[in-house]
Amino acid sequence: MEQHIRLLALGFSYANKAKELATEIYAEPHKLAHYQRSCYLSILSYRASLEIQGLSPQQELNSRLGLGRALYDFTSDISDAEHVVSRGLSKASEDDSLDDYLFRFYELHINISASKNVKFAQSLLKRATKDAERKKRKEWIYHFNFLAAKYSTNPLNFLRTIVDLAKKNHDTSLHHLGLAEVARILANNSDWKGCGIVLKDLEMEINLLPDSNKPANEEAPDKMDEDIKQSSSTNERGLREYILVVFLVVKVIFSSHNADADTAKKRLEEVQHLIDETQDERYFEMSVNGCSDKVVYQAPTKSQLLDFSFVLSCMTCKDPVGTKPLSLLYSLKAIDLFNEDRREVYRYSTIQNIEKRNVQRVHMKLYILCSLTQVYIMRREMENAYKTLTEMVKLSREHSLTMKWAAWMLMLEGYYLQASNELEAAKVYYESVISLCGKKGDTFSNLFLTNKNSVQNLHNDEMEVAAKLSKLALEVGTNNAEHDRMKELNESSKLIQCSSSILAALRMVEGMLNKSIITRSKYLLSQSLTLSSKSNDNHIRAFLFALLSEAFNHSHEDQALKMIETGYALARKMGKVDQASSKSYGMPFLNLFYGKCIADHYKRNGMQSELNKQESLNQFYTKCCNRIASNGFDKSIEMK
Numbered sequence: 001m002e003q004h005i006r007l008l009a010l011g012f013s014y015a016n017k018a019k020e021l022a023t024e025i026y027a028e029p030h031k032l033a034h035y036q037r038s039c040y041l042s043i044l045s046y047r048a049s050l051e052i053q054g055l056s057p058q059q060e061l062n063s064r065l066g067l068g069r070a071l072y073d074f075t076s077d078i079s080d081a082e083h084v085v086s087r088g089l090s091k092a093s094e095d096d097s098l099d100d101y102l103f104r105f106y107e108l109h110i111n112i113s114a115s116k117n118v119k120f121a122q123s124l125l126k127r128a129t130k131d132a133e134r135k136k137r138k139e140w141i142y143h144f145n146f147l148a149a150k151y152s153t154n155p156l157n158f159l160r161t162i163v164d165l166a167k168k169n170h171d172t173s174l175h176h177l178g179l180a181e182v183a184r185i186l187a188n189n190s191d192w193k194g195c196g197i198v199l200k201d202l203e204m205e206i207n208l209l210p211d212s213n214k215p216a217n218e219e220a221p222d223k224m225d226e227d228i229k230q231s232s233s234t235n236e237r238g239l240r241e242y243i244l245v246v247f248l249v250v251k252v253i254f255s256s257h258n259a260d261a262d263t264a265k266k267r268l269e270e271v272q273h274l275i276d277e278t279q280d281e282r283y284f285e286m287s288v289n290g291c292s293d294k295v296v297y298q299a300p301t302k303s304q305l306l307d308f309s310f311v312l313s314c315m316t317c318k319d320p321v322g323t324k325p326l327s328l329l330y331s332l333k334a335i336d337l338f339n340e341d342r343r344e345v346y347r348y349s350t351i352q353n354i355e356k357r358n359v360q361r362v363h364m365k366l367y368i369l370c371s372l373t374q375v376y377i378m379r380r381e382m383e384n385a386y387k388t389l390t391e392m393v394k395l396s397r398e399h400s401l402t403m404k405w406a407a408w409m410l411m412l413e414g415y416y417l418q419a420s421n422e423l424e425a426a427k428v429y430y431e432s433v434i435s436l437c438g439k440k441g442d443t444f445s446n447l448f449l450t451n452k453n454s455v456q457n458l459h460n461d462e463m464e465v466a467a468k469l470s471k472l473a474l475e476v477g478t479n480n481a482e483h484d485r486m487k488e489l490n491e492s493s494k495l496i497q498c499s500s501s502i503l504a505a506l507r508m509v510e511g512m513l514n515k516s517i518i519t520r521s522k523y524l525l526s527q528s529l530t531l532s533s534k535s536n537d538n539h540i541r542a543f544l545f546a547l548l549s550e551a552f553n554h555s556h557e558d559q560a561l562k563m564i565e566t567g568y569a570l571a572r573k574m575g576k577v578d579q580a581s582s583k584s585y586g587m588p589f590l591n592l593f594y595g596k597c598i599a600d601h602y603k604r605n606g607m608q609s610e611l612n613k614q615e616s617l618n619q620f621y622t623k624c625c626n627r628i629a630s631n632g633f634d635k636s637i638e639m640k
Contacts, residue, residue: 004049004059011045011066014038018074039074046070057091061101064088065108072112085109096135103132103140107147114151121151139288141165142174142295149181156185173239173286174295176205180246187250195250202247239284242299245274320378321538321573328379331372338365362399366392370408377415378539379574380587385416407436407463414470421628423474430471437464462502465492469505476512486510504531504540511547522551542570546593561601568594588624595621 018038025031046067050060064084071081085108092102106128114121125148132140145162149155159182166175179202186195248271252264285294319327338361369392376385389412396402396409414429468489475481486509493506507528514520525548532540545567553560571590595618602611 001052001055001059004052004055004063007045007049007052008062008066011042011049011070014042014045015066015070015073018042039070042070043067043074057095057098058101061088061092061098061105064091065101065104068105068108068112072108078112078115081112082109085112099135099137103128103137103143106131107143110147110151118151122148125151138165138169139295142171142288146295146297156182159185169288171286171288174288176202176243177239177284177286177297179205180243180250183250184246187253199247199251206243206247239286241274242284245271248274319536319538320375321570323573325375327371327375331368331375334368335365335372338368359399359401362395362401366395366401366405366408369395370405370412373412374415377412377419380419381575382416382420385419389413389416407433410436411463411467411470414467418470418474423478427471427474430467430474433467434464434471437467462498465489465498466502466505468492469502469509473505473509473512476509481513483513486513500531500535501537501540504528504535504537507531508540508544508547511551515551518551518554522548525551538570539574542567542574542587542590545570546590549597564594564597564601568598588621588628592618592621592625 015038018035021031021035021038025035046063050063050067055063065088068081068085068088071084072078075081085105089102089105089109092098092105106124110121110124110128113124125144129141129144129148132138132144142162142165145158145165149158149162152158159178163175163178163182166172166178179198183195183198183202186192186198248267251267252271284297284299286297288295319325369388373385373388373392376382376388389409392405392412393402393409396405402409410429410433414426414433417423417426417429468485472481472485472489475485489506490510493503498506505528507524511521511524511528514524525544529541529544529548532538532544545563549560549563549567552563568591571587571594574587595614599611599614599618602608602614
């Protein structure tokens with residue numbers, strides 16, 4: 001019927017227009033009325049097409065599919081969509097020739113139900129998967145397992161089913177996509193052993209992926225009455241690049257966790273280069289075993305991957321040394337990009353989807369602000385640290401994310417106070433972090449955020465160890481530490497697979513605690529130096545060289561001097577430089593320690609000229625330390 005085709009085409013056209021406008025109304029509110037009109041006309045057109053008398057089963061089901069999607073996308077009450085789709089599901093199940101429609105209705109019904117009742121959606125998924133297995137529709141078995149992974153709290157089982165089935169059926173693209181997603185989930189769950197095994201398998205097989213540059217064809221509205229299988233087209237463009245991006249991203253995190261900073265940075269460069277080259281197309285249609293059947297997979301957009309690559313940059317580049325270190329450059333560049341109005345046009349956008357996307361971007365921006373605050377504190381740029389932390393608190397409040405980020409913000413406040421010589425106040429904040437962890441605290445570690453509607457509440461075991469370690473370090477500094485606390489922390493770090501930075505700090509604090517046992521102290525501090533050097537953690541190294549120089553001073557004076565010179569060079573570069581006097585205050589307390597050691601060396605060796613210069617610097621560092629001891633960090637310390 002021509003009238004039916006015209007109404008379907010109208011409904012399709014208005015729906016696309018509404019989705020296009022949905023991405024614009026946040027920046028241009030005057031388009032809201034146009035958006036609402038397009039939504040209304042889309043629903044009206046599909047409803048009118050359904051009310052035509054004498055429709056064939058295929059025509060009725062096409063109308064129900066279109067109407068169900070429009071109601072789901074454009075209305076807040078999904079009960080109408082649920083009713084329309086459930087009627088379509090019943091109708092499609094009456095005839096085996098309508099199997100393609102049956103599975104499309106299953107998919108839509110599952111997505112609708114998941115927004116209201118996830119358990120019911122999961123039961124529908126089980127039913128749909130059984131029907132797909134009974135009818136031997138492999139493409140839908142894959143598809144429903146991907147959906148099950150999306151709506152499950154334990155997606156690994158479903159992803160492994162896909163991997164095993166794809167390997168058995170020689171569906172190479174699906175097999176590698178499944179492996180990539182398994183690696184991503186294992187990284188989310190901090191299962192580094194399992195993640196390493198999957199990465200190794202994927203690395204061995206990834207070169208077998210076929211390159212495909214076939215263009216993607218848009219679904220034509222005037223073909224909606226035809227057989228669904230005939231209107232779909234193979235689109236694997238970008239799939240290889242996406243799998244490579246996931247592989248490289250997980251490799252970056254895996255390498256960072258294992259203190260392999262060089263590998264992490266190299267892989268990160270590849271990720272950003274790959275993202276820049278790929279198209280912003282993330283709907284992949286993969287052929288199943290060379291047949292015409294397809295599996296459609298929705299992956300993150302190019303801009304989402306780009307956002308996350310900046311988060312990774314901040315994770316892997318926390319070295320605070322230098323006038324403009326990479327840690328600062330990456331963070332500031334990322335903040336600038338997030339502050340720009342970068343509107344994205346999604347192929348299937350709705351206001352709800354854009355709101356979810358905005359929340360995801362807020363989480364990413366919060367992580368970058370968090371990283372930036374840490375770098376500022378490490379560099380003792382306290383005014384900038386205070387401003388950034390204040391912005392972080394404000395942003396989390398605006399988006400009702402305070403509880404999710406409370407542990408991180410309290411931890412940063414503790415670092416800030418400790419750096420400002422407010423040790424007792426810092427201790428209170430560390431205790432607050434310990435009480436929060438494992439409850440409502442959150443850290444950003446959900447890669448791409450595609451498996452959950454929001455960031456999941458993680459048990460922050462690693463952060464709890466970091467908070468306990470920071471508290472213990474304060475107690476060691478005031479000679480109030482207990483050895484039993486150190487034993488507990490060591491056991492905790494083994495159970496939760498702590499990152500290299502935490503382990504390096506653990507060894508350093510344990511070395512300080514065992515200062516009286518010189519051999520043991522040297523061993524622990526050397527272990528810490530190895531870990532921190534491999535991960536380019538120069539902040540810890542600046543402290544370590546001071547501790548090691550004391551440990552080696554009695555027996556290896558030459559080595560101790562080299563450590564003092566290296567540590568002094570690091571400490572001086574962590575902070576602002578006054579161009580007028582060419583002095584840097586960097587880490588005043590550390591600089592004063594190193595400066596006195598260097599001055600003693602010059603004095604012993606009769607180097608009077610160098611001694612005079614060093615004593616002048618030491619006077620400046622003493623002045624800085626006295627001001628910090630009495631007032632904390634303030635503007636007076638910044639040399640203007």
